[in-house]
Amino acid sequence: MVNVILEIAKKEIKTFFRQSRAFVTVVLLLIFGYISVYEIQNVLQHSGYTSSALSAALGTFLFLVAVYPASITSGISFMAFAVERDQKTLEYLLSLPPSDNEIFLGKFLAAVIAGLSCLALAFSLVIGYTVFANAIVWNGPLFNGSLSLLAFVVAPMLVVTFALIASILSRYLSSRDSFVTNLVSMAVLLGIFALKETITLDAFTFNLLIGVVLAVAIVGMGIFGAKNFNREKLVARL
Amino acid sequence: MYDDTHGISEITLAISNGTSMSLLGRNGAGKTTLIRTLLGLLKPNSGGAIIEGIDVIADARDVRKITGYLPEAFGLYNDMTVTEILDYAAKLERIETVERTNRIHSLLEKLDLTDIKDMKAGNLSKGLSQKVGFARALLNDPQVIFLDEPTSGLDPVAARTMENLVTDLKHEGKTLLITSHILPEVEKMCDHVSLIKKGHLLASGTLDEVKSKYCHPTVLIRLQDQNCAKQAAILLRKNFNEPIDQEDDKIIVQTNKPDEVTASINKKLEDANLAVYEIKKQDSSLDDVYFKAMEE
Numbered sequence: 001m002v003n004v005i006l007e008i009a010k011k012e013i014k015t016f017f018r019q020s021r022a023f024v025t026v027v028l029l030l031i032f033g034y035i036s037v038y039e040i041q042n043v044l045q046h047s048g049y050t051s052s053a054l055s056a057a058l059g060t061f062l063f064l065v066a067v068y069p070a071s072i073t074s075g076i077s078f079m080a081f082a083v084e085r086d087q088k089t090l091e092y093l094l095s096l097p098p099s100d101n102e103i104f105l106g107k108f109l110a111a112v113i114a115g116l117s118c119l120a121l122a123f124s125l126v127i128g129y130t131v132f133a134n135a136i137v138w139n140g141p142l143f144n145g146s147l148s149l150l151a152f153v154v155a156p157m158l159v160v161t162f163a164l165i166a167s168i169l170s171r172y173l174s175s176r177d178s179f180v181t182n183l184v185s186m187a188v189l190l191g192i193f194a195l196k197e198t199i200t201l202d203a204f205t206f207n208l209l210i211g212v213v214l215a216v217a218i219v220g221m222g223i224f225g226a227k228n229f230n231r232e233k234l235v236a237r238l
Numbered sequence: 239m240y241d242d243t244h245g246i247s248e249i250t251l252a253i254s255n256g257t258s259m260s261l262l263g264r265n266g267a268g269k270t271t272l273i274r275t276l277l278g279l280l281k282p283n284s285g286g287a288i289i290e291g292i293d294v295i296a297d298a299r300d301v302r303k304i305t306g307y308l309p310e311a312f313g314l315y316n317d318m319t320v321t322e323i324l325d326y327a328a329k330l331e332r333i334e335t336v337e338r339t340n341r342i343h344s345l346l347e348k349l350d351l352t353d354i355k356d357m358k359a360g361n362l363s364k365g366l367s368q369k370v371g372f373a374r375a376l377l378n379d380p381q382v383i384f385l386d387e388p389t390s391g392l393d394p395v396a397a398r399t400m401e402n403l404v405t406d407l408k409h410e411g412k413t414l415l416i417t418s419h420i421l422p423e424v425e426k427m428c429d430h431v432s433l434i435k436k437g438h439l440l441a442s443g444t445l446d447e448v449k450s451k452y453c454h455p456t457v458l459i460r461l462q463d464q465n466c467a468k469q470a471a472i473l474l475r476k477n478f479n480e481p482i483d484q485e486d487d488k489i490i491v492q493t494n495k496p497d498e499v500t501a502s503i504n505k506k507l508e509d510a511n512l513a514v515y516e517i518k519k520q521d522s523s524l525d526d527v528y529f530k531a532m533e534e
């Protein structure tokens with residue numbers, strides 16, 4: 001079972017990165033990475049080059065950086081069924097022995113692996129560049145509770161959420177509509193980013209709240225996605 | 239078996255091992271729906287099907303392990319090479335590494351695809367894509383193979399190649415269920431036919447059985463001129479019960495026993511001193527049968 005899931009995941013990732021769409025995501029990485037690094041530099045100039053100031057700045061701008069992996073995730077997830085349907089490969093795939101769960105998990109896993117890898121890469125680049133480009137004064141731990149929650153829980157959960165949303169939507173929409181999910185995912189992240197800046201909650205509570213909302217969304221969509229996946233519905237739409 | 243608007247109903251079919259059956263019917267008759275149901279891709283509202291002793295409804299996954307399928311409107315992963323496509327499909331079929339390599343190699347050779355094995359699917363012609371799709375359907379060495387319009391859109395040479403491949407499979411003892419609108423091809427590839435109209439089965443059996451249900455063979459007699467043909471028609475109508483038509487210098491007799499009737503007619507006309515220029519038995523074609531069945 002695991003082999004089949006991994007084979008499907010491997011193929012999906014390869015296919016995504018062979019498309020011109022992958023080029024767009026690289027451009028997005030550069031844009032959002034540059035904006036984040038630039039803004040963090042501005043914050044550090046005003047607050048001082050200390051680990052506590054960097055931690056606070058990262059807590060704000062890592063949300064922006066997460067747009068890139070979210071875009072990759074929803075892009076790959078959307079290929080799950082929409083692209084297969086558009087290029088007329090879906091019926092053959094469904095006529096093969098793998099179970100519904102193996103097909104769904106393989107495609108979902110591809111999006112999550114790619115999204116989390118990109119998330120790790122994007123965070124490492126932004127954090128690494130900022131730390132090594134500046135003489136940071138270590139007046140405390142960089143990864144405090146709030147930043148740890150954001151980097152290791154909330155951001156990965158965002159990736160999983162977008163993977164679920166896009167893979168569920170891809171059953172109903174065509175691949176031409178995939179840009180819509182990308183735009184929506186970016187809008188949601190930017191909305192959260194704006195909300196974070198306007199409300200008075202402390203960063204830890206805010207991240208915790210977002211984490212809880214995402215956890216509920218993941219469980220809800222996971223159940224919905226698994227219950228609603230069946231070959232018959234997909235074949236009926238061919 | 240399926241809903242009123244888009245499906246099939248009251249179809250009872252038995253296909254023996256090693257036979258090749260063609261499903262014939264107009265677009266939307268339910269041929270593809272029937273194949274999808276047999277593959278467990280669609281669940282019927284009622285009824286069922288058994289393939290090689292496996293219940294299609296209860297054990298659809300097991301059915302998919304022993305069947306091969308070439309869908310009508312199928313695509314290939316355009317960014318992958320022919321070998322990559324076959325390798326990916328074989329992995330999903332859970333074929334072990336060594337067997338997988340051997341199987342892909344032998345299929346590439348058998349279908350004459352070795353030269354294009356490293357070509358991207360996006361660069362292949364329709365005929366070559368069809369061959370790759372065909373190879374993909376045979377990866378698990380299936381006993382039962384479903385081919386939905388295997389020659390649709392192919393040029394005559396590619397269609398002939400596909401036809402030969404199907405004939406080879408037939409000789410290997412595989413069970414084939416084929417849909418096609420190209421009836422002369424069906425006559426060459428299949429020994430059984432089933433006619434479907436608006437989801438209902440009209441007829442099923444060997445080619446001869448189905449033909450005899452809708453059309454009789456005919457005996458064509460050509461005489462010296464129209465006058466002789468008129469005289470002969472009067473004579474034959476007195477002596478034979480079969481329907482007899484006369485047109486110009488020709489007489490056409492519809493009969494279930496063409497050999498017997500040909501000999502008797504020849505003798506009768508000789509006795510009456512009517513010179514027969516030509517007398518021959520004519521079998522009805524599948525085209526005739528198809529149009530007659532679809533008109534009813």
